Amino acid sequence: MxxxxxxxxxxxxxxxxxxxxxxxxxxxxxxxxxxxxxxxxxxxxxxxxxxxxxxxxxxxxxxxxxxxxxxxxxxxxxxxxxxxxxxxxIGYMPELPKFPKHLKGSELLDIYGRMYGMTEQQRKEQIPKLIEMVGLTGRENDLIGKYSKGMQQRIGIAQALLNSxxxxxxxxxxxxxxxxxxxxxxxxxxxxxxxxxxxxxxxxxxxxxxxxxxxxxxxxxxxxxxxxxxxxxxGLLTGPAMIHVEVAQMSQNIINAVKSLPFVSNVTQTGNSLIIQVTTHEDVRTQVSKEITRAGGIIVDMSQKTSNLEDVFIQLVSKDQEGKTQ
Ligand SMILES: Nc1ncnc2c1ncn2[C@@H]1O[C@H](COP(=O)(O)OP(=O)(O)OP(=O)(O)O)[C@@H](O)[C@H]1O
Ligand SMILES: [Mg+2]
Structure with a gap:
């Protein structure tokens, strides 16, 4: 690569x-x-x-x-x-870009285009395309001073894409x-x-x-x-992941079946719902579903918390901060 x-x-x-x-x-x-x-x-x-x-x-x-x-x-x-x-x-959009308020969006791009050494023909072709791509068609001749923050970010992105x-x-x-x-x-x-x-x-x-x-x-x-x-x-996350399952009719049979799975560490029941703690971050919904069906259960809803980036982030950053204070 x-x-x-x-x-x-x-x-x-x-x-x-x-x-x-x-x-x-x-x-x-x-x-x-x-x-x-x-x-x-x-x-x-x-x-x-x-x-x-x-x-x-x-x-x-x-x-x-x-x-x-x-x-x-x-x-x-x-x-x-x-x-x-x-x-x-490289195209670059700085943090919170500030552009001259007295320029129109299209004028700003034209000035940047000249700085990049683009010919008039190239600017004429490229600028309307970019304005369309960033969703500013119809507003390109408004003054940047009248643009909302979102529009300013978008003209900033267009600027970053100008030189292809x-x-x-x-x-x-x-x-x-x-x-x-x-x-x-x-x-x-x-x-x-x-x-x-x-x-x-x-x-x-x-x-x-x-x-x-x-x-x-x-x-x-x-x-x-x-x-x-x-x-x-x-996947770097350590610690348990959760699967939530809802069945049409809960039974002890179903709970026992789920508990028998090797990667299941804990099962909590509330009505027809189960919260299953698993020791793996692999997607194990298929195995859980098969086991519940085998035990006579009908699954009406199931989800596994797969996006753990937030947990990883908090875990890594807080560990790093601990290191700092030691
Ligand atoms: N010109 C500067 N002079 C002195 N310190 C600076 C300067 N620019 C940044 N810093 C410091 O360097 C560190 C990193 O700042 P930087 O702006 O790169 O962080 P950042 O990750 O972009 O943060 P943010 O999410 O707030 O934009 C901060 O502690 C900041 O206060
Ligand atoms: Mg920053």
């Missing part, structure tokens, strides 16, 4: 504070990679280093195959050229949005990935990452606590 972002022991200090601490990050081409961490974890600092706005104190960053910030032995021009090359392939990047980096794209706005941004991110663009998106919201990402890195105090596919990170 090809990596579009690779950092090695990346470290950034602000005075006595180490904001990014020996961070090793690997982002695969074609993924939607969530960069998840609580406030102050070091997400924005890392992103600014990746897009070349900040210099790290230690460590290396490779973006789209180019080493950023240059080795000490390289000439300045070589480094500069390499950086420019790699930046052309291979990799788009979004720093908390749904910050400050209402629930509807957040759903729209999530859909937009999925659509970007469908176009074949790799997305690296930071968030402090678990459910958001869970709903859109294929891969996730959990960061706390500048260090990655976990980094893998969403499924594998969710």
């Amino acid at each position: 090809e990596l579009v972002i690779e950092t090695n022991n990346l470290t950034k200090r602000y005075g006595a504070l180490t904001a990014v601490n020996k961070l090793n990050l690997k982002v695969q081409r074609g993924s939607i990679h969530g960069f998840l961490g609580p406030n102050g974890a070091g997400k924005t600092t890392t992103i600014k280093i990746i897009v070349g706005l900040l210099r790290p104190d230690e460590g290396t960053v490779k973006v789209l195959g180019h080493e950023l910030h240059g080795g000490k032995n390289e000439g300045f021009l070589q480094t500069f050229r390499e950086q420019a090359d790699s930046r052309l392939g 990047p291979e990799l788009v980096i979004l720093d908390e794209p749904s910050l400050g949005l209402d629930p509807v706005g957040m759903v729209e941004v999530r859909e937009l991110v999925k659509n970007i990935a469908r176009e074949g663009i790799t997305v690296f998106v930071s968030s402090h919201l678990l459910f958001e990452v869970e709903q859109i990402c294929t891969d996730v890195t959990i960061i706390n105090r500048g260090t990655a606590l976990a980094s893998d596919t969403l499924q594998n990170v969710s």
Whole structure:
């Protein structure tokens, strides 16, 4: 698999504070990679280093195959050229982007397009497409000062896609949005990935990452606590998982049958419902269902808590905090 972002022991200090601490990050081409961490974890600092706005104190960053910030032995021009090359392939939306209020949405994109060196023809073709993609058709000639927060985020995303990047980096794209706005941004991110663009998106919201990402890195105090596919990170959870089952008519036979399953550690009954504690995080609903049917039960509802990212996150971050106080 090809990596579009690779950092090695990346470290950034602000005075006595180490904001990014020996961070090793690997982002695969074609993924939607969530960069998840609580406030102050070091997400924005890392992103600014990746897009070349900040210099790290230690460590290396490779973006789209180019080493950023240059080795000490390289000439300045070589480094500069390499950086420019790699930046052309990146789209970036900063955290809470602020654009000039006196510009129309379409004017803003036109100005950015010129900065990217796009020809007038290219801008004429690309800008209306992007405006449509981010759902601002009909509002492109309104002043940005009149845009809602959601519209400002969306014009920010359009700006990040303007140069047809291979990799788009979004720093908390749904910050400050209402629930509807957040759903729209999530859909937009999925659509970007469908176009074949790799997305690296930071968030402090678990459910958001869970709903859109294929891969996730959990960061706390500048260090990655976990980094893998969403499924594998969710599977890191230790401790019991639960299955909820509702049958048409409960019987002792059913309860005994469920208790006999090797992965079942506890069963609690309330009326026609069972809460089954299991010692595995694999999906065992089929086995549970077979056993209940064999015992003469008719299942009317069943669910297993499969998305455990929140629990993993809380477990990892709180363990990390304990380490700090020891
Ligand atoms: N310019 C700066 N000078 C000094 N300290 C800074 C600076 N920028 C960030 N920090 C500190 O570095 C740490 C990491 O900040 P950063 O903004 O990277 O976190 P974040 O994960 O993006 O947080 P948030 O979710 O709040 O956006 C924080 O403790 C922050 O206070
Ligand atoms: Mg931030």
